[in-house]
Amino acid sequence: MSDRSIEYLVKCSDAMGIEEKFLFHQHTIPSSLCRQITQSTAQEKTQVSALMLDLIKTHHNEVFQSRPWSCVECNRPAITLIHNAMSYLHLDKSQIIDFATPCCANKLCDTQIRANFTQLMALVGVQNAML
Numbered sequence: 001m002s003d004r005s006i007e008y009l010v011k012c013s014d015a016m017g018i019e020e021k022f023l024f025h026q027h028t029i030p031s032s033l034c035r036q037i038t039q040s041t042a043q044e045k046t047q048v049s050a051l052m053l054d055l056i057k058t059h060h061n062e063v064f065q066s067r068p069w070s071c072v073e074c075n076r077p078a079i080t081l082i083h084n085a086m087s088y089l090h091l092d093k094s095q096i097i098d099f100a101t102p103c104c105a106n107k108l109c110d111t112q113i114r115a116n117f118t119q120l121m122a123l124v125g126v127q128n129a130m131l
Contacts (some may be wrong), residue, residue, distance in 0.1 A: 004034050011070065072101055072109075081103070
């Protein structure tokens with residue numbers, strides 16, 4: 001079985017709407033995972049989820065420490081990024097796109113950021129999108 005190179009793209013916007021993009025090319029995966037997730041087996045879906053979590057863990061600090069981030073809900077200093085990775089491994093240019101959102105220590109901001117993403121995904125027909 002052959003491996004395929006993928007891109008991991010992180011898009012991160014702050015409270016002012018300024019977006020930063022981080023592109024990572026050094027990752028490969030088994031080509032068997034490069035198909036639409038709806039056509040994948042349960043095991044393949046689990047492997048794709050594990051891949052996305054691994055990418056997030058590998059690059060989180062680099063993205064978060066790249067500059068001071070402000071919470072998108074309240075504009076206070078962010079203490080973390082909330083990641084929302086999406087698989088586009090089935091495309092000719094296989095990639096994972098991660099919409100990372102800066103969040104402060106306030107649990108209400110965390111809850112609202114997650115609710116906003118879930119609502120957005122539901123609008124476009126994607127249920128249970130959070131990892």
